[in-house]
Structure formats: C-alpha cells, structure tokens
Amino acid sequence: MQIVADQNIPALSSLLTDAGSLSLYAERQPPAHLLAEAEVLLVRSVTRVDEALLAQAPRLKFVATATIGTEHLDLAALAERGIAVASAPGANADSVGEYVLTAVLAHYQRRQQLATLADKEVAIIGAGNTGRAAGRRLAALGLTVHYYDPPLLQKGAVPPGLEVHDHWQRVLNSDIISCHVPLVTAGPHPTHHLLDIEALQSLHSGHLLINASRGAVIDNQALLTCCEQGDCPGLILDVWEGEPAIAVALLEHVSIATPHIAGHSAEGKVGGALKVAEALYAFLQRPFTADADSVLPACPWPTFDATQIASLEDLAALALHRYDIWRDDALMRRDGGTAAGFDQLRKQYRKDNPRRQFNNQRIACHNSQQFEQFLQLGFNAVRAQS
Template sequence: MGLRLVIDDAVAWQTEAFGHLAQLHAMPGPSIDRSALASADALVVRSVTRVTAELVQGTPVRFVGTATAGEDHIEREALESRGITVANAPGCNAQAVAEYVVSALAHACEHRVSAPPGPVGVVGLGHVGRRTVRALRALGYDVMVSDPPLAERRAAKLPIHDPDPSLANMARYERLSSLDALLDSSFVISLHVPLVFGGPNPTWHLFDAARLSRLRHGQLLLNTSRGGVVDDGAMVHWLGQGSGRAVLDVWEGEPRLRPELLDPSAGLVLATPHVAGYSLEGKVAATRMVHEALCRFLGRPPDFDGRAVLGPRGTHALRCDHPDAAHDWRPWVRAAIPIRDDEAALRATMQQPVGERPSAFEALRRGHRLRRELSAFSIPDAVALDPDTHMHLGALGLGVPPEPTAPPVRPTEPTG
C-alpha cells in the first residue's frame, strides 16, 4: 500500500473508509502543518484546518479532501493550479441543518415565533436552503426565498444539480425575491449562504449594523450558515436595543466568541456551538463523499457507503410525553432534536476562565454526541395522532402509525 494519507483524527469512520486505501496518519486538525505533510500523498481535513498553497508547498500532496460541505477553509484555486485534486462533501449535512431550523422553531414556542403571522424568509437556496424550504412548507409555513447568485446562474443558463430531482427543480423554478423584499415581508429570516468576501455577491457581514437596523420588532434571525455572515459586533448592539431576537449556531471569530452575545440578558432565543449539521447521517455522508472522490483520484471503484453504520430507516422508537403531542408536531421534533441541551453546554463554557473558553468551545464540537436525523425515528403505532400532526410528522420523514387516531382538535396556543 503506497499511498500515504494524513487525516484529521475527528473524521468519522476513517479506518472503514480510508484504511484499506492508504497508510493513515491521524492527528488533530489544528496540528496539521507542513512538517506533518512532508511525506504525505493525500490530506483529508475538517473545517478547523486551513489548507493553503503555503501549507502544501514542497510536499508530495496531490489530493486534498475536506469532510465538510463548505470549503471556505480551502484555497481551491491555488491548490488546483498546482495540480492538486480538491474535493469536498456538498450537501452532506444539509438535511441535518434543515431539521435544526425546524427544531429551533419548535423550541421557540415561548417566543411566539413557531407560527409566525407571515412568511419565513430563506436566504440562500443551495443544498441546505432547498431542504429547509421543503421542510417548512411541509409544516404549512409560507416561505419566501432570496438568492441573487442563483438568479444569475439561471440567467446564464448554467446547470443546477441536486441528487434529489424535486429539489433540483426547486432550484431551477422557485420564485426568487430581492433581499430587501424578503426583509420587509418575513417574520423569521433563516440564513443559508456560504461565506464570500469579494465579488459581485459578497456575504461577509451581509447582516451588518445597517441591515440589522432594518429588522422590525419581533423579527427572528437564524444563522446556521457561517460566522461572519452576521457582524457579531453589530448583533450585540441590535440585541441590546431590546427588539432583536436571534438563533445563532455559528459565530464570527470561532472559537473565540463574544461573551456579550451569550449574556443571559442579550436576547438570544437559542445559542449552540456550531453543531446544526452534526448528525450521524451527515457525518457518514461527508466521509462517504470524500471516500468516493479519493477512489476516483485513484481510479478504483468506491466501496464505503455507510449503510452498515446507519442501519435501516425508522428503527429508533421516539417517545414524547408532552400533553399536546397528539395535536402538535413541535413536541415530537423537540424530543428528537433537543438543542436546548447543546445551548446549556455552550453557555456553561462562558463560566470558565476567559483563556480556556476557546478550547472548551472546540471540545464541545469534537465531543458532540451525534444526533440522528428524523428519518431514523418512528412513532409507535399505539400513539394517537390527529390528522394534521400525523401528516406533518410523516412529511418530515418520521415513521408514523398507519392511520391518525386522535380527533382533529388542536390546542389554541402551543406550549413550550
């Protein structure tokens, strides 16, 4: 076995996916430097390792893969200009992030935003945005979409791909609004854009002080895309005025977070440590996609698909003791995706000495217990669900009883 592969030791199922393809040298992502690559032919990282032309200069590396959907930590053009093959895992965690957004709305009942009196605005109709739109519409939400780069791709008649044909059609034909129109009309705004610093459609500080000041009292901003898409300094001021509300999973300057944002009086509805995309299914998909790219590079058929790890759909029985469970999808989603636990863990890091907080934040991410996506769960047949709740949960991908059995009566006000 001649190929030598340096790999972030946090890449899931690396032995199963890569151990038979190469000699593995696993190490923490932050420790990967040029000396570690001195005899490496290939490199597989996560987002914590910035892969620049300088990092690989003078090394034998000819393949770089990142087991992440985003690749703003990879200097793709510079690497490819040196003959290095670059691969990422687009869409690997898209379903997990979409389900996080649904769970965030389910957890926000006490803030009266789980059923907003107007559209949910989705900014960015890429892999994550499409799945978020689909999930929200399945629950009955009205949705608006803004995506200027997608509008330009359409105008230029460039191809648009998605492994799900219905979502590819959504990307081709969904009505797109301007960002200003979306801000004026939406009561919840969910961000699903890459971090882009230049060009015609930059997203760095897309929501700066000026744009945040445009938001009306009661609007809720969710950022699960990238830290830096929102100006965290401006966010502190906006929340401090008392009218702003936000759900943040990503943070500018990670792993060094602004403590003012996590102050209990700051006004965050939810705060989690960059784990919206952390599902077992997403991790398996990321490893599988990089495995397939490396196999293409080596000219051999792929042989890791992750099915042995995941098992069949709907094999985990989901329990929910909430009194409104028969008439409301929200308690079931909260039971399956309990992101309040992630929030409690993040807020606890703010009680540590300032110098220890960055490493505590990284430890939360590295040690995060991977949740299962909704398709892994089923609701026992004996559970009574009304027709609407039965329909909503089935549309989200959960296994549901054959027929609804509870009368179609819903509570007047969802409880938290």
C-alpha cells in the same frame, strides 16, 4: 497512499480500509511531520489549507473537505500545484434542516407562541441543499417560505416548485430569516456581512434571525450593538464570526446558542465522510461500495402513531425529545465563551450519545395528508396498518 485526516471525520478507518496508510491529527492544523509525507489530506472547515500548509506538504496530490463550503481551501493555490480537490455538498443538509426546524419550534414554544407559527413568513437566504432542507421543513409546518438567491436566479437554475427572488427588502420584512449561504468575500454577490448594521437596524423583537451557515454572514459586532441598543430580534446562532474566539457578550442576547454543530448529526458527519471517501476512490480510479448503513449503528426508536402528534405542541415535544437542543445551548453558554472551550465542544460533540436524525423515527400515518407532512418534516413516514 499516505492519508492524513482530521480525527473528527468519523468512520474513515472503516471506509478507507484499502486506500492507503491512515494517520489522524487532533488540532486545527495537521502537524508538520504528517504533512511532510501526506499524499492525501482530508479536512473539516477548521483546517485552513493555504500556501503555508502546502509549503509543508510537497507530496500532496489530493485534498477533500468533509463540508459543504470550501472557503477554508485556497483553491487557486491548490490548482496551481495540480492538487485535486473535492468537497461534500449536501452531506449534512438534512441535519441542518432538522436543527433549524427544532430551533424554531423550541424558540416559539418557550415563548408560548407556537400557535402563531402558521401566520409567519420565512425568508431562506440561499436556495442550496441546506436552505432547501430547512425551507421544506418549515413549509410543512404551514409557514410561508420563500428563498433569496440572486446568484441562482442569474444562472437560471431555480429548482421547480421553489419561489426564488432577489428582493432584499422582502427578506428584511419577513418574520423569520434563516441564513444558508457560503462565505463569499468578493464578486458580484458577496455574503460577508450580508446582514450589516443597516440591515440589522431594520429588525426588531418580532423578527427571528437564524444563522447556521457561516458566522461572518452576519456582522457580529453590529449585531451586538443593535442588541445593546434595545429592540433586538430573536436570535438563533450556530455559527459565530471569529470562531473559535466569539463575541462572548452576544450570548446573553441569543435565544438559542450552539457551537457550530447544526450539521453534526451522526448521519450528517458520516455523510461527509462518505463523500470524501467516495471522491478519493474516484481519484484513485477504484470502485467504492460503502454506504451509511454499513457504518452507522441501528437506531431502535419505537414507532409513533400520527394521531399522537396532532398539534404543534406535540410535534415540538417529539422534536425536542429526539434532539434536545437546549442541552447544546446550555453547554455552549457554560463552555463556549473561550476559544479552547468552543473547539472542545465541537470535538467532543455528543460522543457519548450521538445525535440521530428524524428519518430514524417511524410515524404511522392514516391518510395522505399526514404521510406527506411527516415526510416533508424529515420523519420516516409509513402507511398505518388497517
């Protein structure tokens, strides 16, 4: 098989050793000479697989995206041509959950308000893999977490133990609002500009609004207007409408700004690669046995004792030590204001020092309460030796 893949999907040369001939591309769209021969195309969200691309790829049989969402794929056009499609749901959910956890801790720590967290109510928009990963971690901090997901309610598919509702005003009344939905532009439950000028005007500086899903879920121009008018909510934005050409004026109003990298831990990126490789081997009707451990390097972090992390300040210090989100924020403010700079930040994201997930951090726990809390926060909770 002639396989064409985005060079920023990691470990493919190791995962696809006997699947075919692998060619990598570096820009947003694959070059025409590769598409002309491609039988398999492996992409990320930056590549638009539409009629224009398909017209250049007459031999294409299989397309997979190493992302959760598929809005960058023209599914109707692919189906019309009989091209098989796969995605990677849940592959980077823990990475996004850790991003939200770290960002919340960093935001309130900088404002010396960590002590107020236990009184906060969190609305998670979207009860899918990433929404639940974020909600589980924030609940472990002691926050009250609920999920807004009308489509899930309509399907009657609410996972046990989750408080899922369809009350929009309850979302807007919550202290923290975190977006975890795909970009949907049509149908009964569109998410494009879900947070529009009316919704944004109901928020104020006591709110914290987080978007780690798709930029256009929030109307960025309306958000900028609200911020310039005065009482702007706290903002944590990892995704931006119009990427890679963002509304640069928003940067000065954002508490934490990053270039669409919430899911880009080493584990999250390799997880996406594993999903597309597994789907390709299933398409080829061949066995696939690789796992993350076979391609990820060891992470030699020392074990911490739970007694060393006795407060939210201690937890914030540990989270920021393992994931310095302020470094990502500083680089975004320095280089992310141009389309080329934004794309470069994503392409080169922590290539010198990959971001590793908290499950590599062992926490020795002395009782079941500690064990359960650190487990829900995403750490590798273990029983302390007596």
